Amino acid sequence: MSKDDRRQALVRAAFNEIAERGFEGLRTREVAGEVGVNIATLHYYFPTKEALIRGVVELAMERFRSTLAPRGSSAEQLRDHLRAVRRLLAEEPELGAVMAELALRSARDPNLARIMEETTAYWHRTVRGLLRNAVRAGELRPDLDSDDVAAIIVATLTSMTLPAVAGAGRADQALRQLQVWLGMSFPTN
Amino acid sequence: MSKDDRRQALVRAAFNEIAERGFEGLRTREVAGEVGVNIATLHYYFPTKEALIRGVVELAMERFRSTLAPRGSSAEQLRDHLRAVRRLLAEEPELGAVMAELALRSARDPNLARIMEETTAYWHRTVRGLLRNAVRAGELRPDLDSDDVAAIIVATLTSMTLPAVAGAGRADQALRQLQVWLGMSFPTN
Amino acid sequence: MSKDDRRQALVRAAFNEIAERGFEGLRTREVAGEVGVNIATLHYYFPTKEALIRGVVELAMERFRSTLAPRGSSAEQLRDHLRAVRRLLAEEPELGAVMAELALRSARDPNLARIMEETTAYWHRTVRGLLRNAVRAGELRPDLDSDDVAAIIVATLTSMTLPAVAGAGRADQALRQLQVWLGMSFPTN
Amino acid sequence: MSKDDRRQALVRAAFNEIAERGFEGLRTREVAGEVGVNIATLHYYFPTKEALIRGVVELAMERFRSTLAPRGSSAEQLRDHLRAVRRLLAEEPELGAVMAELALRSARDPNLARIMEETTAYWHRTVRGLLRNAVRAGELRPDLDSDDVAAIIVATLTSMTLPAVAGAGRADQALRQLQVWLGMSFPTN
DNA sequence: AATGAATGAGAGTTCATTCAT
DNA sequence: AATGAATGAACTCTCATTCAT
Numbered sequence: 001m002s003k004d005d006r007r008q009a010l011v012r013a014a015f016n017e018i019a020e021r022g023f024e025g026l027r028t029r030e031v032a033g034e035v036g037v038n039i040a041t042l043h044y045y046f047p048t049k050e051a052l053i054r055g056v057v058e059l060a061m062e063r064f065r066s067t068l069a070p071r072g073s074s075a076e077q078l079r080d081h082l083r084a085v086r087r088l089l090a091e092e093p094e095l096g097a098v099m100a101e102l103a104l105r106s107a108r109d110p111n112l113a114r115i116m117e118e119t120t121a122y123w124h125r126t127v128r129g130l131l132r133n134a135v136r137a138g139e140l141r142p143d144l145d146s147d148d149v150a151a152i153i154v155a156t157l158t159s160m161t162l163p164a165v166a167g168a169g170r171a172d173q174a175l176r177q178l179q180v181w182l183g184m185s186f187p188t189n
Numbered sequence: 190m191s192k193d194d195r196r197q198a199l200v201r202a203a204f205n206e207i208a209e210r211g212f213e214g215l216r217t218r219e220v221a222g223e224v225g226v227n228i229a230t231l232h233y234y235f236p237t238k239e240a241l242i243r244g245v246v247e248l249a250m251e252r253f254r255s256t257l258a259p260r261g262s263s264a265e266q267l268r269d270h271l272r273a274v275r276r277l278l279a280e281e282p283e284l285g286a287v288m289a290e291l292a293l294r295s296a297r298d299p300n301l302a303r304i305m306e307e308t309t310a311y312w313h314r315t316v317r318g319l320l321r322n323a324v325r326a327g328e329l330r331p332d333l334d335s336d337d338v339a340a341i342i343v344a345t346l347t348s349m350t351l352p353a354v355a356g357a358g359r360a361d362q363a364l365r366q367l368q369v370w371l372g373m374s375f376p377t378n
Numbered sequence: 379m380s381k382d383d384r385r386q387a388l389v390r391a392a393f394n395e396i397a398e399r400g401f402e403g404l405r406t407r408e409v410a411g412e413v414g415v416n417i418a419t420l421h422y423y424f425p426t427k428e429a430l431i432r433g434v435v436e437l438a439m440e441r442f443r444s445t446l447a448p449r450g451s452s453a454e455q456l457r458d459h460l461r462a463v464r465r466l467l468a469e470e471p472e473l474g475a476v477m478a479e480l481a482l483r484s485a486r487d488p489n490l491a492r493i494m495e496e497t498t499a500y501w502h503r504t505v506r507g508l509l510r511n512a513v514r515a516g517e518l519r520p521d522l523d524s525d526d527v528a529a530i531i532v533a534t535l536t537s538m539t540l541p542a543v544a545g546a547g548r549a550d551q552a553l554r555q556l557q558v559w560l561g562m563s564f565p566t567n
Numbered sequence: 568m569s570k571d572d573r574r575q576a577l578v579r580a581a582f583n584e585i586a587e588r589g590f591e592g593l594r595t596r597e598v599a600g601e602v603g604v605n606i607a608t609l610h611y612y613f614p615t616k617e618a619l620i621r622g623v624v625e626l627a628m629e630r631f632r633s634t635l636a637p638r639g640s641s642a643e644q645l646r647d648h649l650r651a652v653r654r655l656l657a658e659e660p661e662l663g664a665v666m667a668e669l670a671l672r673s674a675r676d677p678n679l680a681r682i683m684e685e686t687t688a689y690w691h692r693t694v695r696g697l698l699r700n701a702v703r704a705g706e707l708r709p710d711l712d713s714d715d716v717a718a719i720i721v722a723t724l725t726s727m728t729l730p731a732v733a734g735a736g737r738a739d740q741a742l743r744q745l746q747v748w749l750g751m752s753f754p755t756n
Numbered sequence: 757a758a759t760g761a762a763t764g765a766g767a768g769t770t771c772a773t774t775c776a777t
Numbered sequence: 778a779a780t781g782a783a784t785g786a787a788c789t790c791t792c793a794t795t796c797a798t
Contacts, residue, residue, distance in 0.1 A: 003757085006757095020297075021297065022212070022213070022293060022294065022296075022297065023211065023213045024211070024212045024213045024294075025297075027791090027792075027793090028792080028793060028794090029791095029792075029793085037758080037759090038758065038759045038760075039759090039792095039793085039794090040758070040759055040760075040761095040794090040795080040796085041757080041758050041759070043793085043794065043795080044757070044758070044759095047794090048793080048794080049792095049793060049794090097293070097296065100289075100292075100293055100351070101293060102353070103289075103351040103352070103353035103354060104211060104286070104289055104290060104293065104351065105211065105213075106352065106353040107286060107352050107353075108209075108210060108211065108214075113352075113353065116353035117353060117356055117357065120353060120354055120356070120357075120359070121357060124359060145365075145366065145369070147362055148362040148363070148365050148366035148369070149366055150362075151359040151360075151362035151363040151366065152341075152345055152362070152363040152366040152367060154348075154354065154359065154363075155344065155345045155348035155349075155354065155355075155359070155360070155363040156341055156344045156345060156348070158348045158351060158354045159343075159344035159345070159347045159348045160344075162289070162292040162293065162347060163292070163295065163296050163302075164291070164292040164295040164296075164302065164305035164306060164309060165292060165309055165343065165344065165347045166344075167306055167309070168306065168309075168310060170309070170313060170340040170343065170344070171340075171344070173336055173337040173339075173340035173341070174337070174340040174341040174343075174344040176334075176337050177334065177337035177338055177340065177341045178341060180334070180337070181370045192781080192782080195782090216766090216767075216768095217767085217768065217769090218766090218767080218768085226783075226784085227783065227784045227785075228768085228769085228784090229769085229770080229771085229783070229784055229785080229786095230782075230783055230784070232768085232769065232770080233781090233782065233783070233784095234782095236769090237768080237769080238767095238768065238769090381778085384778095398675075399675065400590070400591070400671060400672065400674075400675065401589065401591045402589070402590040402591045402672075403675075405770090405771075405772090406771080406772060406773090407770095407771075407772085415779075415780090416779065416780045416781075417771095417772085417773090417780090418773090418774080418775085418779070418780055418781075418782095419778080419779055419780070421772085421773065421774080422778070422779070422780095425773090426772080426773080427771095427772060427773090475671070475674065478667075478670075478671055478729065479671060480731070481667075481729040481730070481731035481732060482589060482664070482667055482668060482671065482729065483589065483591075484730065484731040485664060485730050485731075486587070486588060486589065486592075491730075491731065494731035495731065495734055495735065498731060498732055498734070498735075498737070499735060502737060523743075523744065523747070525740055526740040526741070526743050526744035526747070527744055528740075529737040529738075529740035529741040529744065530719075530723055530740070530741040530744040530745060532726075532732065532737065532741075533722065533723045533726035533727075533732065533733075533737070533738070533741040534719055534722045534723060534726070536726045536729060536732045537721075537722035537723070537725045537726045538722075540667070540670040540671065540725060541670070541673065541674050541680075542669070542670040542673040542674075542680065542683035542684060542687060543670060543687055543721065543722065543725045544722075545684055545687070546684065546687075546688060548687070548691060548718040548721065548722070549718075549722070551714055551715040551717075551718035551719070552715070552718040552719040552721075552722040554712075554715050555712065555715035555716055555718065555719045556719060558712070558715070559748045570760080570761080573761090594787090594788075594789095595788085595789065595790090596787090596788080596789090604762075604763085605762065605763045605764075606763090606789085606790085607762070607763055607764080607765095607790085607791080607792085608761075608762055608763070610789085610790065610791080611760090611761065611762070611763095612761095614790090615789080615790080616789065616790090
């Protein structure tokens with residue numbers, strides 16, 4: 001197993017631990033154990049717990065950003081994006097959980113705050129671009145403020161990472177209403 | 190200082206600690222220290238850390254629910270509610286932080302999950318009721334699905350507890366768009 | 379409840395706790411709780427835990443010595459004594475447990491050691507006296523060394539306070555053999 | 568120092584602590600300190616205090632059982648055994664103290680009770696075997712009930728672990744009487 | 757590149773004791 | 778005579794980190 005593979009394996013294990021137990025329950029020994037290496041080996045790859053966490057941040061950002069990349073024909077992109085984020089959170093709830101953990105942690109970690117802000121801003125711009133394309137393509141009303149709508153879309157999708165809020169079908173209701181207001185249709189369940 | 194006051198003081202100190210450092214950084218000794226009592230005194234009031242946390246949950250729920258109580262004339266209630274939640278999160282960001290911490294923790298704590306679900310459901314019903322009133326009063330379009338709209342309102346407001354998402358004015362943009370779609374006006378900054 | 383009664387109640391509760399959990403598990407709060415008084419009240423009667431233990435020592439010695447008092451006709455006294463100790467340990471195993479705890483503790487507590495030594499010596503003398511009476515009455519062989527026989531009787535009876543040793547019928551076997559060697563008969567089960 | 572040596576050192580230190588202060592006074596930090604390691608190191612070898620105690624139980628049983636192993640010519644074995652136990656308790660009073668502590672603790676620990684019972688039963692059978700050999704060799708009266716005599720021998724020897732009982736020469740007196748009744752001679756002091 | 761062994765600092769919890777009332 | 782409230786000291790146990798090999 002190459003040096004890089006091992007690093008990756010450790011980061012993924014840490015990622016899963018955070019998803020499952022939160023930062024509150026993250027234990028380096030547990031991470032090392034899941035990869036099947038000694039705790040000292042973990043420290044060979046990551047001198048401190050903080051360094052390992054930085055690795056998790058990178059992984060989370062990468063995974064999340066790769067979901068944002070617009071795909072398919074321009075007309076379908078907005079629909080696709082909403083669908084993609086929705087599917088992502090359904091199929092990989094760990095990513096949502098980790099993103100939420102990171103969002104909370106960023107309140108205490110300026111460095112992380114910067115990264116999270118960059119990612120959110122990038123997401124916001126991406127959605128705004130999709131909205132503008134859709135307006136241009138005549139699929140959305142031209143008087144729509146793409147900045148504000150992008151904000152409410154990001155907000156709505158984000159709230160889905162908090163199970164306590166999104167539960168009992170409320171996530172789907174919110175998405176359905178988004179579709180109504182946008183005058184477009186995409187599956188919500 | 191009465192027994193109840195001291196209990197309250199401890200819970201409030203724990204509340205603040207969680208807001209500031211997250212569950213990750215909650216230390217009973219720190220909580221006791223902030224109230225100016227010995228760690229053993231904390232355990233006199235709360236046999237375990239978990240019991241103290243339950244006290245924090247109660248406090249958070251109480252604080253949050255008290256914000257929900259509809260006030261003023263029926264026609265203004267929806268506007269008032271959005272304004273109130275917005276002001277709450279601006280003036281007491283700790284409550285938002287704690288609520289988000291609890292939302293995340295509820296994924297690992299079935300008991301807490303139940304409480305959080307109840308509170309969210311109550312909030313959802315409250316907003317739905319306000320929407321119905323507004324529809325009845327002719328202030329909102331009659332074809333509006335009050336369940337779905339309530340969901341997106343709750344989702345949007347909830348996302349404001351995650352600073353990483355709500356930053357850079359995006360919270361206000363989302364609220365502004367909400368107002369546009371609802372066809373009502375309320376201050377957003 | 380008189381001051382003395384309360385003292386007695388506390389000592390008895392402590393006695394029972396020691397019998398049940400050993401000195402290892404003796405907790406003043408538990409003792410107070412069993413009597414239904416506050417822990418501070420216990421300290422009103424006994425300034426320290428050590429003082430309470432001294433009370434237990436007194437109680438145990440008193441209970442034990444009262445068993446030793448020879449009763450009945452002189453000819454039957456030895457038989458009676460063995461029977462009495464045996465019954466005592468069967469009916470009040472707590473006393474045996476406490477005596478054993480005290481015997482062990484006396485290795486670390488010179489004061490207690492003195493008390494235990496006095497009690498054992500008194501017991502030894504008592505048995506020796508009974509043996510001499512029996513010899514004089516022609517009930518035992520005249521060449522018997524009453525000091526040595528008293529020692530083995532005390533030793534055998536003492537070993538019965540250690541359940542790990544006396545179990546599986548071995549206590550009764552030992553007593554039966556004692557009777558054989560003494561040429562007397564008394565019930566062993 | 569090998570891993571096994573360190574384990575042994577810790578167990579021995581715990582053994583000595585128990586002998587000196589009883590379970591009541593057993594402190595993991597003290598044990599670690601005596602071996603010259605950090606308390607965390609102790610927990611590296613023994614996850615819990617209970618696990619360390621299990622180590623002490625094993626050591627005590629091993630030490631005790633090794634004393635029981637019959638040695639020398641068949642005719643001398645009984646004599647040797649009594650002499651060996653007597654010397655053991657004289658030269659290593661810690662073992663007697665620990666055995667007595669374990670005997671008491673077994674009343675509250677079913678697992679330990681099983682182990683103690685097994686050891687006592689093994690001891691009893693060993694002594695009984697020696698008695699039968701001696702009878703067969705014509706050294707003891709043939710009408711002797713080896714089971715009952717074994718019981719009183721075990722009881723007498725056991726009582727010697729309680730200094731409060733065995734003191735003032737009574738242990739030797741009891742042993743001397745045993746020799747008289749058995750019709751054999753062995754040194755008692 | 758990897759690990760077994762070790763540790764300092766600190767975690768939550770317990771307990772005998774104190775003191776104002 | 779009795780107690781609720783409070784505490785210092787100590788307990789077992791945990792954890793990220795280090796280091797010799």
